[in-house]
Amino acid sequence: MHVTYNDKADARSGPRLFNRIAVLRAERGLSRNTLADALDINYQTVGYIERGDFKPSLELAFRISEYFGLPIEAIFSRHPFRPLSEEVYGKRSPGSSR
Amino acid sequence: MVHRGNRRALVALTYIAFLSIMVTLILLLPPGRHQINAVWICMVLAYNVVSRLVFGKLVSDTVLPQPRVKLSTLGLAAGQHHREDDLDEREIAVRDAAYFRAYQVLAVYSIVVWFISPLTFELTASTALRVFQFLTLPLVAIALTLPQAIVLCCEPDVPEEAMVR
Secondary structure (H helix, E strand, C coil): CCCCCCHHHHHHCCCCCEECHHHHHHHCCCCHHHHHHHHCCCHHHHHHHHCCCCCCCHHHHHHHHHHHCCCHHHHEECCCCCCHHHHHHCCCCCCCCC | CCCHHHHHHHHHHHHHHHHHHHHHHHHHCCCCHHHHHHHHHHHHHHHHHHHHHHHHHHHHHHCCCCCCCCHHHCCCCCCCCCCHHHCCHHHHHHHHHHHHHHHHHHHHHHHHHHHHHHHHHHCCHHHHHHHHHHHHHHHHHHHCCHHHHHHHHHCCCCCHHHHCC
8 A cells, every 4th residue: 555645755666566456347247336335445446456556455455355256366466467368368479260 | 536737726726815815814904913813714714615615525526535524623623534444545545645745845844934034033023023924824724724735736637437437
């Protein structure tokens, strides 16, 4: 959790935390409001977390993971996620077919 | 959410208007008890008009809910502000960052006033009093409202697509 209102401090706030919340939400047809109500947070906070503008606490990260029923590392990562299609079907060159 | 450029303009205009009112009161009222009343009027205006109606409404539309406080206490009484369980963790982080930044600004301003105050020793007593009031009254204006102004000035714009709930 980090808000500084100071550009230099923001630069020092460490690496970005990537997440798949937007994908999971879209996949399950959940609105930001629904997810926010379930997690007991402001719907805008959901947007901030999705965009990577706000790093949730460990406690909130666990609540999100429990809500989606997925391990925490399936939702949050310190490195960019590969697209789900690539993970499921493997990497293919553009235009290639089975 | 109002765009940050507009929020900053609103903050600047509000402070210019409010400081103009304060300067006018200082210049028009004779020194003494009337000016103490003027300072009180400014504090009531700062809290109830600037903080609650102008900044507070906008802040509550952006990131923080409006605290439920009594008008007469200027929000300075203990236990009237948000309890931690009224806010989520991002709102708490935003509030704390804004209060910390406001504290820094007020501390720097107070130190600057302290260092330049010897310049008034050469002036006559009444002129020195006026100068001192001009320098310190902005503290009245900003002390009650600065955290909200900082939130309005610094909170980033939310992308259009993120406005959909």
